[in-house]
Amino acid sequence: MTPSARRTLLLWLLAMLAGAAVVWNSRFSTDISFFLPARPTVEQQVLVDQLKEGAVSRLLMLAIEGGDTAQRAGLSRELRNRLAALPEFVSVQNGDAASQDAARDFLLRHRYLLSPAVTPERFTIDGLKAAISNSIDLLASPAGMLLKPYLTRDPTGELVELLGGLNAGAQPDSRDGVWSSHDGQRALLLVQTRALGSDTDGQEKAIALIREQFAAASGRAGLTDLKLQLSGPGLFAVKSRATIKHEVTRLSLISLSAIIAVLFFVYRSPRLLVLGLLPVASGALAGIVAVSLANGTVYGITVGFGSALIGEAVDYSIYYFVQSSRLGMTEWRQRFWPTIRLGVLTSVCGFGALLFSGFPGLAQLGLYSLTGVLTAALVTRFVLPPLAGTAIQVPLPARIGKALHAGLRHVQTLRWPVIGLALAAFTYLGAQRDQLWLPNLSVLSTVSAEDAALDARLRADLSTPDARYLVVVTGPDREAALQAAERAGQRLDPLVADGVIGGYDSPARFLPSATTQATRRASLPSPDELQRRLQAALVDSPLSASKLAPFIADVDAARRQPLLGRHDLGGSGLALAVDSLLLQGANGWSALLPLRPAGGEQGVDIPVAVVRAALAGSGALFVDTKGQFDALYGDYLHQAVWLSSAGFVAIVVLLLATLRSPRRLAGVLLPLVLAVALVIAGLHLAGERLQLLHLVGMLLIVAVGSNYALFFDRIAGGANLDTATLMSMAVAATTTVIGFGTLALSSVPVLHAVGVTVGPGALLALLLSAVFASREVPA
Amino acid sequence: MIRRLFTGLVLASLATTAHAAFNMDQLMSELAQHKGGRAKFVEKRTLAVLDRPLVATGEMTYTPPDRLEKRTLTPKPETMVLDKDQVSIERDKRKYSISLASRPEALAFVDSIRNTLAGNRAALEKNYTLQLSGNNDNWVLTLTPTEQKIAALLQRITVSGSKDQIHTIDYLLADGDRSELSIEPLEPR
Numbered sequence: 016m017t018p019s020a021r022r023t024l025l026l027w028l029l030a031m032l033a034g035a036a037v038v039w040n041s042r043f044s045t046d047i048s049f050f051l052p053a054r055p056t057v058e059q060q061v062l063v064d065q066l067k068e069g070a071v072s073r074l075l076m077l078a079i080e081g082g083d084t085a086q087r088a089g090l091s092r093e094l095r096n097r098l099a100a101l102p103e104f105v106s107v108q109n110g111d112a113a114s115q116d117a118a119r120d121f122l123l124r125h126r127y128l129l130s131p132a133v134t135p136e137r138f139t140i141d142g143l144k145a146a147i148s149n150s151i152d153l154l155a156s157p158a159g160m161l162l163k164p165y166l167t168r169d170p171t172g173e174l175v176e177l178l179g180g181l182n183a184g185a186q187p188d189s190r191d192g193v194w195s196s197h198d199g200q201r202a203l204l205l206v207q208t209r210a211l212g213s214d215t216d217g218q219e220k221a222i223a224l225i226r227e228q229f230a231a232a233s234g235r236a237g238l239t240d241l242k243l244q245l246s247g248p249g250l251f252a253v254k255s256r257a258t259i260k261h262e263v264t265r266l267s268l269i270s271l272s273a274i275i276a277v278l279f280f281v282y283r284s285p286r287l288l289v290l291g292l293l294p295v296a297s298g299a300l301a302g303i304v305a306v307s308l309a310n311g312t313v314y315g316i317t318v319g320f321g322s323a324l325i326g327e328a329v330d331y332s333i334y335y336f337v338q339s340s341r342l343g344m345t346e347w348r349q350r351f352w353p354t355i356r357l358g359v360l361t362s363v364c365g366f367g368a369l370l371f372s373g374f375p376g377l378a379q380l381g382l383y384s385l386t387g388v389l390t391a392a393l394v395t396r397f398v399l400p401p402l403a404g405t406a407i408q409v410p411l412p413a414r415i416g417k418a419l420h421a422g423l424r425h426v427q428t429l430r431w432p433v434i435g436l437a438l439a440a441f442t443y444l445g446a447q448r449d450q451l452w453l454p455n456l457s458v459l460s461t462v463s464a465e466d467a468a469l470d471a472r473l474r475a476d477l478s479t480p481d482a483r484y485l486v487v488v489t490g491p492d493r494e495a496a497l498q499a500a501e502r503a504g505q506r507l508d509p510l511v512a513d514g515v516i517g518g519y520d521s522p523a524r525f526l527p528s529a530t531t532q533a534t535r536r537a538s539l540p541s542p543d544e545l546q547r548r549l550q551a552a553l554v555d556s557p558l559s560a561s562k563l564a565p566f567i568a569d570v571d572a573a574r575r576q577p578l579l580g581r582h583d584l585g586g587s588g589l590a591l592a593v594d595s596l597l598l599q600g601a602n603g604w605s606a607l608l609p610l611r612p613a614g615g616e617q618g619v620d621i622p623v624a625v626v627r628a629a630l631a632g633s634g635a636l637f638v639d640t641k642g643q644f645d646a647l648y649g650d651y652l653h654q655a656v657w658l659s660s661a662g663f664v665a666i667v668v669l670l671l672a673t674l675r676s677p678r679r680l681a682g683v684l685l686p687l688v689l690a691v692a693l694v695i696a697g698l699h700l701a702g703e704r705l706q707l708l709h710l711v712g713m714l715l716i717v718a719v720g721s722n723y724a725l726f727f728d729r730i731a732g733g734a735n736l737d738t739a740t741l742m743s744m745a746v747a748a749t750t751t752v753i754g755f756g757t758l759a760l761s762s763v764p765v766l767h768a769v770g771v772t773v774g775p776g777a778l779l780a781l782l783l784s785a786v787f788a789s790r791e792v793p794a
Numbered sequence: 795m796i797r798r799l800f801t802g803l804v805l806a807s808l809a810t811t812a813h814a815a816f817n818m819d820q821l822m823s824e825l826a827q828h829k830g831g832r833a834k835f836v837e838k839r840t841l842a843v844l845d846r847p848l849v850a851t852g853e854m855t856y857t858p859p860d861r862l863e864k865r866t867l868t869p870k871p872e873t874m875v876l877d878k879d880q881v882s883i884e885r886d887k888r889k890y891s892i893s894l895a896s897r898p899e900a901l902a903f904v905d906s907i908r909n910t911l912a913g914n915r916a917a918l919e920k921n922y923t924l925q926l927s928g929n930n931d932n933w934v935l936t937l938t939p940t941e942q943k944i945a946a947l948l949q950r951i952t953v954s955g956s957k958d959q960i961h962t963i964d965y966l967l968a969d970g971d972r973s974e975l976s977i978e979p980l981e982p983r
Binding site for chain 1: 846870
């Protein structure tokens with residue numbers, strides 16, 4: 016080994032050790048930030064915060080199935096008691112009468128701080144007269160029976176006002192005193208975990224605890240045929256992590272063992288096999304290091320992409336071993352390295368284009384693959400030769416050489432059929448171009464259709480509406496955010512009165528800002544004054560002022576009551592309602608006001624322009640979440656089209672600059688373009704749901720497939736295609752197809768889509784390059 | 795043998811009574827024949843807490859077998875619709891909807907009137923003891939709750955009428971408050 020070779024080796028070893036240290040300290044993540052925009056708009060940021068840290072991301076929906084109504088209700092109560100006692104849960108609701116009564120008592124106790132109707136005017140003689148006569152009218156109605164017990168304490172009807180707000184959002188049904196599904200077949204609970212939605216470990220622990228407590232409770236009651244169903248963002252995160260972890264191991268194992276088998280069959284030498292995997296291992300390591308250093312967090316899906324990288328990165332050592340075993344190192348460097356280098360550069364163009372994507376997952380896949388491929392090529396070129404020495408002997412059986420040449424001659428008779436097929440594919444794609452790509456972010460989700468259906472059913476049963484339309488206000492602290500929510504509420508009230516929207520929720524409903532509470536408290540008159548006004552107001556009323564001593568006492572107590580804070584709500588259902596609408600972020604607090612559609616003819620839509628106009632100038636942000644998600648995916652897709660085109664152009668420019676011949680350029684590109692068309696048309700015909708990653712796959716077919724096309728181009732450049740070259744190409748293509756093909760087995764849509772596109776695409780690129788190669792092939 | 799004879803005698807005597815006098819089944823089948831329709835109502839509520847009774851008026855529409863709409867016009871417009879086990883109330887442009895499946899005692903309370911209108915004896919007897927007096931042209935049906943949860947709300951309901959037409963429904967609540975509903979059909983048949 017020469018000193019310079021030794022130096023190279025030492026450098027490589029140091030780099031590997033440093034890389035291993037970086038990987039050891041890397042943060043790996045499987046959460047949804049893979050899909051969330053890197054550079055969000057203000058509206059998108061609201062969604063991102065909600066998904067990552069919002070109280071909604073900490074909610075788990077539970078359903079108890081089986082047995083009879085009484086058994087389910089009993090188990091629901093038992094489970095609630097057990098979970099409520101655990102510090103891992105902030106709030107556990109099952110709609111039982113005790114907590115409903117507690118909520119009602121809370122509203123009753125604090126009604127003069129909470130009710131929006133409490134103003135100085137309300138307690139004037141005229142105001143009292145109007146409010147009390149309204150309550151008496153209400154007594155005459157069927158709903159009045161509910162009010163009757165409170166009449167002497169609350170003659171102005173503040174409780175009715177507050178309960179109206181509470182019940183405005185539909186409540187879940189209930190059977191035997193606890194929440195149940197609409198069909199009465201399942202008892203329901205709603206649990207808020209202490210762990211954040213983005214804390215997958217915490218969510219996993221909480222879910223395990225729930226299952227454990229359910230098993231213990233049902234076991235003790237002897238109700239083992241009752242089943243627990245669970246859904247929520249936390250479960251999705253836990254399941255998705257398990258899926259990705261499992262797949263990373265499984266895919267890498269499949270891909271690696273298949274590739275090792277192929278390599279061993281070709282090399283017949285454990286030494287060459289180990290040496291050949293060296294650039295791959297270096298590349299995979301370097302990829303993770305680059306991502307970790309650039310992004311801080313490595314996504315599980317990125318690591319999963321490693322199985323494809325293995326197949327691609329191993330190509331370079333295959334070329335080197337197979338081609339140089341006859342030629343020797345120096346000759347190989349002169350004759351083949353430029354072609355391989357060009358191939359590496361086209362791959363870099365392909366993966367590099369992804370770096371500019373605003374879709375963080377895609378950008379990370381690009382960085383990982385680019386670094387991996389580049390490192391593998393450099394290690395093959397500079398580290399492998401000194402390590403391998405000159406004793407490289409790869410057997411080239413004459414039998415295989417003959418078969419390869421015969422195969423080549425054979426496929427070249429297929430030119431016209433291939434052109435015909437490609438024309439058919441282009442025609443098909445042209446006809447289908449509007450329905451080719453699915454315009455929905457959910458196609459990328461790892462949530463299974465079954466889990467999504469369960470989630471939707473529980474959501475419907477719990478009457479948790481899809482908060483499609485949100486008004487968002489912000490403030491430096493909670494008080495400011497609550498005040499902003501109240502101001503926005505004042506803008507929305509006329510829309511509710513006019514029937515433009517059905518209603519809205521606000522955190523300020525159950526936790527008004529301190530300012531508002533203080534104003535309401537200040538509008539309450541002294542006992543003597545109230546007594547005097549009541550006498551005057553109730554002269555002609557069927558309700559005599561003498562019966563209202565409890566009212567006067569309550570108002571007096573309210574005047575001396577301290578203002579309400581978040582801690583007063585404890586772990587009640589009201590606290591849940593407030594927490595889910597208040598969000599503490601890095602830059603202060605935001606309050607969310609979900610809007611309900613008016614229903615009727617408008618259906619589930621809200622006249623966006625009218626709401627925007629009402630909120631204009633208030634600083635409140637109106638977000639249509641569904642619209643935002645659709646727009647987000649639309650942006651990703653649009654950007655992917657743009658980046659893929661740019662990547663393609665970069666490859667074309669690179670090839671043109673190197674080959675310096677439009678004819679040769681056309682010779683290289685034709686098979687690639689046909690391969691892309693055939694694969695996409697084939698996938699669409701086979702019923703594959705085409706999405707963003709298939710689109711990216713098209714670019715990768717060109718980037719990866721060009722490696723093979725370039726070898727055939729050497730014939731056009733005057734070189735002959737010997738057995739060693741043909742065999743190295745066949746083996747390299749095989750490993751690439753194995754690598755990407757393995758991804759096609761994945762249940763993670765992102766990986767599956769790339770695999771199912773690039774796997775067959777790479778194979779077709781090789782075959783079609785052979786079909787269209789120059790005929791001057793020596794036999 | 796003797797037992798069978800005895801059973802036969804009892805059955806025969808029951809059959810005779812059924813033909814001889816106005817009875818529950820007759821009333822129920824007559825009520826069940828009723829095709830529904832519109833009626834005016836006046837409701838008078840007497841509450842201990844108030845110095846004088848409250849009077850509400852409006853219209854009721856009954857669509858057999860399980861839809862009842864009560865549209866109060868005075869003193870304040872309000873619409874209540876009872877459809878199967880859903881109650882919806884609209885007042886001051888606000889709409890409330892409650893599913894009574896979750897509150898069996900409330901359902902039994904609300905259902906008393908609907909089941910009487912529908913002549914559904916079996917449903918009424920699930921929650922009430924029935925007692926009938928008078929004759930076909932002037933009958934009085936008294937419903938006394940058997941269920942503890944209903945009895946906590948309600949002492950009894952007294953329904954009076956002639957033939958298939960109900961004239962008054964009188965609710966006497968557990969706390970002594972009462973509500974008297976007088977009904978007058980708008981489209982005499």
